[in-house]
Amino acid sequence: xxxxxxxxxWERFNNPGQVSSYTGLCPGVHxxxxxxxxGRINRCGxxxxxxxxxxxxxxxxxxxxxxxxxxxxxxxxxSKRAKRRVAVAAARRLAVDLWRLATGRTTAEKLGLIMxxx
Numbered sequence: 001x002x003x004x005x006x007x008x009x010w011e012r013f014n015n016p017g018q019v020s021s022y023t024g025l026c027p028g029v030h031x032x033x034x035x036x037x038x039g040r041i042n043r044c045g046x047x048x049x050x051x052x053x054x055x056x057x058x059x060x061x062x063x064x065x066x067x068x069x070x071x072x073x074x075x076x077x078x079s080k081r082a083k084r085r086v087a088v089a090a091a092r093r094l095a096v097d098l099w100r101l102a103t104g105r106t107t108a109e110k111l112g113l114i115m116x117x118x
Contacts, residue, residue, distance in 0.1 A: 002048065002052050003049060003052045003053070003056070003098070006046055006048045006049045007022075007049065010098070010099050010102035010103055011102075011103060013099055016096040016099065016100075019095050019096050019099045020092050020095065020096060021044075021045060022045050022046060022049065022095075023045045023046065023049050023050055023053060023091070023092060023095045024041065024043045024044050024045025024046060024047070024049070024050045025041050025045070025050060025053070025088055025091055025092040025095070026041060026045075026092065027040065027041055028040060028041070041088055049095075050091075053091040053092075053094055053095055054087065054088075054091050056091075056094060057069075057070075057073075057087055057090050057091045057094055058087075060094070061073065061074060064112075064113055064114060066112045066113075066114065067111065067112050067113055068093075068111070068112055069086075069089070069090030069093045069094065070090065072086055072090065073086050073087060073090055097111050
């Protein structure tokens with residue numbers, strides 16, 4: 001509910017890049033003389049959305065282990081720093097996948113999500 005209210009409307013985003021940018025989970029890019037590298041996340045997006053996505057991700061480790069980015073997170077023995085980097089990338093992917101679900105571009109089954117049946 002927190003994520004839904006903070007995003008206001010998923011339909012206002014036209015592409016995955018806009019969703020990622022709004023979350024503030026995109027790396028900053030440093031360019032010089034035609035060459036560049038990606039730095040830390042820029043944190044220019046919505047702080048509440050960023051926090052909520054990271055929390056959702058860690059809960060999904062237990063409840064949705066078949067989701068692609070989660071498998072990467074728990075697959076190998078990663079250092080603490082590497083685990084945080086993979087978690088940020090997975091949270092960014094989660095935001096994009098939630099946008100795809102909300103706008104009807106994909107289904108939960110295609111994403112590897114198991115929907116709870118009542």
